[in-house]
Amino acid sequence: MTATATVRTQEGLSADKLRDAYRMMRTIREFEERLHTEFATGEIPGFVHLYAGEEASATGVCTHLDERDTIASTHRGHGHCIAKGVDVKGMMAEIYGKATGTCHGKGGSMHIADLAKGMLGANGIVGGGPPLICGTALAAKIQGTGGVSVAFFGDGASNQGTTLEAMNLASVWNLPAIFVAENNGYAESTASTWSVAADDIADRASGFGMPGVIVDGFDFFAVHEAAGEAIARARAGGGPTLIEVKFTRYFGHFEGDQQTYRADEVARAREELDCLKRFRARVTETGELSADDLDAIDAEIGQLVEESVVEAKAAPLPTEADLLTDVYINY
Amino acid sequence: MTATATVRTQEGLSADKLRDAYRMMRTIREFEERLHTEFATGEIPGFVHLYAGEEASATGVCTHLDERDTIASTHRGHGHCIAKGVDVKGMMAEIYGKATGTCHGKGGSMHIADLAKGMLGANGIVGGGPPLICGTALAAKIQGTGGVSVAFFGDGASNQGTTLEAMNLASVWNLPAIFVAENNGYAESTASTWSVAADDIADRASGFGMPGVIVDGFDFFAVHEAAGEAIARARAGGGPTLIEVKFTRYFGHFEGDQQTYRADEVARAREELDCLKRFRARVTETGELSADDLDAIDAEIGQLVEESVVEAKAAPLPTEADLLTDVYINY
Amino acid sequence: MARMISYREAINEALALEMRRDPSVIVMGEDNAGGASAGSPGEEDAWGGVLGVTKGLYGEFPDRVLDTPISESAFIGAAVGAATAGLRPVAELMFIDFMGVCFDQIFNQAAKFRYMFGGKAVTPVVIRTMYGAGLRAAAQHSQVLYPLFTHIPGLKVVVPSNPYEAKGLLIQAIRDDDPVIFCEHKALYDMQGDVPEGAYVIPFGEANVVRDGDDVTIVALGRMVSYASEAAEELAGTGVDAEIIDPRTTSPLDTETIIESVERTGRLVVVDESNPRCSVARDISAIVAEEAFGALKAPIQVVTAPHTPVPFSDVLEDLYIPSTQDIVNAVKTATDWKR
Amino acid sequence: MARMISYREAINEALALEMRRDPSVIVMGEDNAGGASAGSPGEEDAWGGVLGVTKGLYGEFPDRVLDTPISESAFIGAAVGAATAGLRPVAELMFIDFMGVCFDQIFNQAAKFRYMFGGKAVTPVVIRTMYGAGLRAAAQHSQVLYPLFTHIPGLKVVVPSNPYEAKGLLIQAIRDDDPVIFCEHKALYDMQGDVPEGAYVIPFGEANVVRDGDDVTIVALGRMVSYASEAAEELAGTGVDAEIIDPRTTSPLDTETIIESVERTGRLVVVDESNPRCSVARDISAIVAEEAFGALKAPIQVVTAPHTPVPFSDVLEDLYIPSTQDIVNAVKTATDWKR
Numbered sequence A, B: 001m002t003a004t005a006t007v008r009t010q011e012g013l014s015a016d017k018l019r020d021a022y023r024m025m026r027t028i029r030e031f032e033e034r035l036h037t038e039f040a041t042g043e044i045p046g047f048v049h050l051y052a053g054e055e056a057s058a059t060g061v062c063t064h065l066d067e068r069d070t071i072a073s074t075h076r077g078h079g080h081c082i083a084k085g086v087d088v089k090g091m092m093a094e095i096y097g098k099a100t101g102t103c104h105g106k107g108g109s110m111h112i113a114d115l116a117k118g119m120l121g122a123n124g125i126v127g128g129g130p131p132l133i134c135g136t137a138l139a140a141k142i143q144g145t146g147g148v149s150v151a152f153f154g155d156g157a158s159n160q161g162t163t164l165e166a167m168n169l170a171s172v173w174n175l176p177a178i179f180v181a182e183n184n185g186y187a188e189s190t191a192s193t194w195s196v197a198a199d200d201i202a203d204r205a206s207g208f209g210m211p212g213v214i215v216d217g218f219d220f221f222a223v224h225e226a227a228g229e230a231i232a233r234a235r236a237g238g239g240p241t242l243i244e245v246k247f248t249r250y251f252g253h254f255e256g257d258q259q260t261y262r263a264d265e266v267a268r269a270r271e272e273l274d275c276l277k278r279f280r281a282r283v284t285e286t287g288e289l290s291a292d293d294l295d296a297i298d299a300e301i302g303q304l305v306e307e308s309v310v311e312a313k314a315a316p317l318p319t320e321a322d323l324l325t326d327v328y329i330n331y
Numbered sequence C, D: 001m002a003r004m005i006s007y008r009e010a011i012n013e014a015l016a017l018e019m020r021r022d023p024s025v026i027v028m029g030e031d032n033a034g035g036a037s038a039g040s041p042g043e044e045d046a047w048g049g050v051l052g053v054t055k056g057l058y059g060e061f062p063d064r065v066l067d068t069p070i071s072e073s074a075f076i077g078a079a080v081g082a083a084t085a086g087l088r089p090v091a092e093l094m095f096i097d098f099m100g101v102c103f104d105q106i107f108n109q110a111a112k113f114r115y116m117f118g119g120k121a122v123t124p125v126v127i128r129t130m131y132g133a134g135l136r137a138a139a140q141h142s143q144v145l146y147p148l149f150t151h152i153p154g155l156k157v158v159v160p161s162n163p164y165e166a167k168g169l170l171i172q173a174i175r176d177d178d179p180v181i182f183c184e185h186k187a188l189y190d191m192q193g194d195v196p197e198g199a200y201v202i203p204f205g206e207a208n209v210v211r212d213g214d215d216v217t218i219v220a221l222g223r224m225v226s227y228a229s230e231a232a233e234e235l236a237g238t239g240v241d242a243e244i245i246d247p248r249t250t251s252p253l254d255t256e257t258i259i260e261s262v263e264r265t266g267r268l269v270v271v272d273e274s275n276p277r278c279s280v281a282r283d284i285s286a287i288v289a290e291e292a293f294g295a296l297k298a299p300i301q302v303v304t305a306p307h308t309p310v311p312f313s314d315v316l317e318d319l320y321i322p323s324t325q326d327i328v329n330a331v332k333t334a335t336d337w338k339r
């Protein structure tokens, strides 16, 4: 039983907004593709989960957000960070474990956060974010800022009790909260068609008193429109929405994953569905942006990410003194 | 949005079965009314949550169960224990903290269990039971016993992540598991109309891939029929069901509760809706049982509960040696 | 001059004072508003939490006292999230025993934000919770468990031993910028004590010397402080003069005051209602044995509950809880000890 | 004669042997079957758990190796429930850090059934879980946390230090009738060791004397046993002969072997990768200081990680983890100590 129908895309974005959206998606893609290459050299420590292929989700949602708003992310958090405006060079340095990183090298890929930007953190715990954004949404409501909060989480996380509880709480408290279920088909090697007992994650919305929407996650415009509606409703006091975004991740669960659990759905997705390609085709067809516009952005971002890697590699490591600081306010 | 319609009652129970069902409900009622009286004397230690008013749920479900089957209960567990065949005298002694109690006086009202009877315990943790019965259901499935498992839980517990996760897991593993949401309108002083963001708890079923059913919890026959269908389906490999049973509890959340949070809905329920009264009216009207039949059971049960109290009061306390036993298998 | 109020009232008063003083303080928990938020037909503000600690707050602050569904992960997490966004939430985790359904939001989220995020997060959340045995509430409603929170870097853990301490420590907890686990002993709620009307704070990490003495140091936590005082009275009759120290907070822990005392007395008894393994009692014992080894005239004695769940039957529960007699015996072992 | 296999293989072999021997043994966890149960288009048995420990089991026992959704409360609880009903489930709680989303089912349910139910329950469940730092996995994937489980009466806690130990202790865990938390150090998975092919058990509560020595006793846990051995080699060069004891299980704890050793050596160093507060290291220190006080020639030294979350950056993480040098230094402090 499908809770609600797919939302169809509509338009009306200025050229500037379109450029911004494309830049955001391109930045994420470039960042992730580059990390994929760099990881193979063995220089990057720890676990790295790449967001490539899913750019339209973070971008389609976050282009509606401003400094009043907060997001919480997941282990696959780079895209959300970039979309919420976290500094790309700081992120790259963080992933390399450097003192110049966004979190001073103490968090790493799974914990990049920038509260000043309303980015409440990637999260190493599946289902860690949804409860937290109930809190930031509550703060916005009590303080009357008009802010909304968004939790991004995966299909796997949609089975976690914390996520389910948070949806109910958000409805009960009528919070300006948006739940974005990023269904990329797998949680590690486990297919969402198996682990999610409903036909669609969006089917869970009605059990928690909110609208549930399904969108094509390769289509920036579809995500953007669904998110826009939900966010506008939340800002107006209309309560939470669950948005299920469906797509495919382009890389393994984490870097190093052999992906023997899935047939090659990626090649087709990259070829036929890719959000950047589709965006380019659409805006050049309509004439909203020119190929030159987009190429310029591609070049600009290529340069930015290249610099971020060069600088991250050259950056200083944290020092022994850093080990014992920032446990509490006073030390 | 209501997931499914109320199931209408049908019939076909033998006189013996009807007598058994009435005896079960009457035992629970008598047990609980007596505890209410005894608690006021101050002789019963700890927290006591009474099940009076809800008898048709435990009875309507458990009359379908046998020794292959397991149930998990809640803090309000006396009714489920009795319905699953736990010895009434052992229960009473347990509630008095005596060595002759079902749990040797070490568990008390909130922890009465009898694994030999397939009663996996009252539970002091709201939402504690649903995950556990996924396990007993899995065991039955793997061992091919044909057994089903039932989790009883309250409206409040329907918001607990553990409960929600368990429903999904039961569907994913296609378990012979039944989830009985006993919606008595309140979790402590908090109304379910407020805490459950859906219209009905049963609305959550579709999000976890199972049928959801709503029944009138004052009507033994309604519960019995809905449970019968669900249990038969589960035994046949058809997977889990969520049954929402709606009624009112007759006493406070726990003994001592002043109940200032609710207007007096109890008097009307006792007068007009009571499951024992309705059962009596129905079976005597149809002639399935006579008033004498029922009166005899009333007397028999009155006697049993009286004895259970007298014996419990006279029973020995645990001794110092009991403090340090049964922590592990070997001590 | 004395104004006697209960431990429960002291906590309620601390909440009310801080809510008046600072509009960013909010209170939430199951039935904390008391069914009122439910728009239910009954009286507003009916409960104020299961044992009535927040009773009355809803009337004065209807927008800042929130009921919650039974979803501890969601609402404790919400309190944590709200704390990162400018509020100072005081969330009630009814019984500490329920930490098992929401621990992640406390120890992996709240406790670690500041460190993981390179010092850029401030998370001023207070989690009030009831602990301890004595109410015949059995194994899942009587645990102590503050050792589990004490283990976690990034958390502060408070164990007030009387009404005065409860009020001053809770006000400090609310004003503190770190996540605080505030552990209220449920058997102390009706304890009366002399408590000033206004606001005052008791700083964290500063132990209270409850009684001066030269023969032995007794460190006691929470409800055990009263027991230690009783034991000290009894011991005084036998000519043993015990010093009693209430650490007030197990994290941070004022090791200095304890060590300074042991260096004088040469003997230490630590009293902790929790189970023994990896307890605060053993933690303190190990710290002192390492840092004041030369001063010790006898082995440190640790008085705790046994390594068992909390039994239901009152006769067993009374045996389970450390008693005044256990403390007296431990002190005697320490004072009688000879190499 | 030596058959060298890895710690990972030793665990896998223990599972396979017990599954062959006893049809009531089942295995479950996220990706433990490896996507196969999903009927997904890929290869069956693709993963075998995130670090491949259960790989291959699904092929042999397709009905007894279960994938799970990411619902730790539900599936750990299911393992507990199944254990009460005649199965012997081995559930994988991937990283021990995830205990916060399912702790209730472990410590309030599994651990307490037997006691609460008056001795009538038997709950033979094993929870396998990865712990420890060293993989640059940062604060939420690197914790030790076995002190939290050790605190809880009713749980048994196992910390195998090498492949041989891992296999024998896991077989014991599966055959044991109590709930067992089996803590695998993720940095040991590739460690090679000599392991017999057949089944054998190592009993719980019996420490292993890894190295004999007369000058100082080093008690080390899990991965720290190797570090202690390195330290002992270094110390041997300076004329200090260290005895090394691996307790194997933190609960039950073999205090006898430790105390017997300390009575001979007069000095103790306890090495534990966990955070210090309420750690197993301090627990052991306190027990020994109480029971072997007269034998102690120097204060017991405790070597642990600092009271901080685990940092990400490799340079910081290396400083965080107790090192061989820290152990050597602690031993020197103990041997050099003068009143």
Ligand SMILES: Cc1ncc(C[n+]2csc(CCOP(=O)(O)OP(=O)(O)O)c2C)c(N)n1
Pocket (backbone or CB within 6 Å): A074, A075, A076, A124, A125, A126, A127, A153, A154, A155, A156, A157, A158, A184, A186, A187, A188, A253, D030, D070, D072, D094, D098, D101
């Ligand atoms: C509580 C918890 N359980 C398990 C994990 C291990 N884990 C990390 S990512 C992941 C899969 C998550 O899948 P999904 O939510 O679909 O997100 P995706 O990786 O597809 O973006 C798992 C199981 C974890 N980090 N936290």
Ligand SMILES: Cc1ncc(C[n+]2csc(CCOP(=O)(O)OP(=O)(O)O)c2C)c(N)n1
Pocket (backbone or CB within 6 Å): B074, B075, B076, B124, B125, B126, B127, B153, B154, B155, B156, B157, B158, B184, B186, B187, B188, B253, C030, C070, C072, C094, C098, C101
């Ligand atoms: C995890 C947890 N949270 C809170 C409680 C305290 N508590 C006990 S019963 C109860 C209300 C339960 O309501 P419901 O599920 O509707 O069951 P009812 O009491 O109405 O039968 C609460 C909040 C608990 N025991 N466990």
Ligand SMILES: [Mg+2]
Pocket (backbone or CB within 6 Å): A154, A155, A156, A182, A183, A184, A185, A186, A187, A188
């Ligand atoms: Mg996914």
Ligand SMILES: [Mg+2]
Pocket (backbone or CB within 6 Å): B154, B155, B156, B182, B183, B184, B185, B186, B187, B188
């Ligand atoms: Mg209820």
